[in-house]
Amino acid sequence: MGKIIIISKLENDSITLSKILSENSSSTKIILLSDAVFMLKNKEFIKELNSGFSRQQLFYALEEDIKKRNINSSFINIIDYENLIDILMEPNSSIINL
16 A cells, blocks of 8 residues: 655654654655645755655655745655645545645
8 A cells, every 4th residue: 555645834843753754665656745845945955855764754845835835846746736636636545644
């Protein structure tokens, strides 16, 4: 069963918790919403993103949140609300909101 982890607050523990929660999952999708997109400006987060997660984890950020906060990111999947709903409605996935 896959997991969908939604991070909406700017908290450093969210990344560590996401790694722990995704360890036994066949696939994990981590979605950054609201102020959590500010993590994309954090060098430690970028380092974790590049080395701390396996290929089974996919990262997404909501396009509207990226634009509102004037963040440029080429190493994360940018999605709109339609794509967000498609991801959240995927069968056989559990959703965890941090």
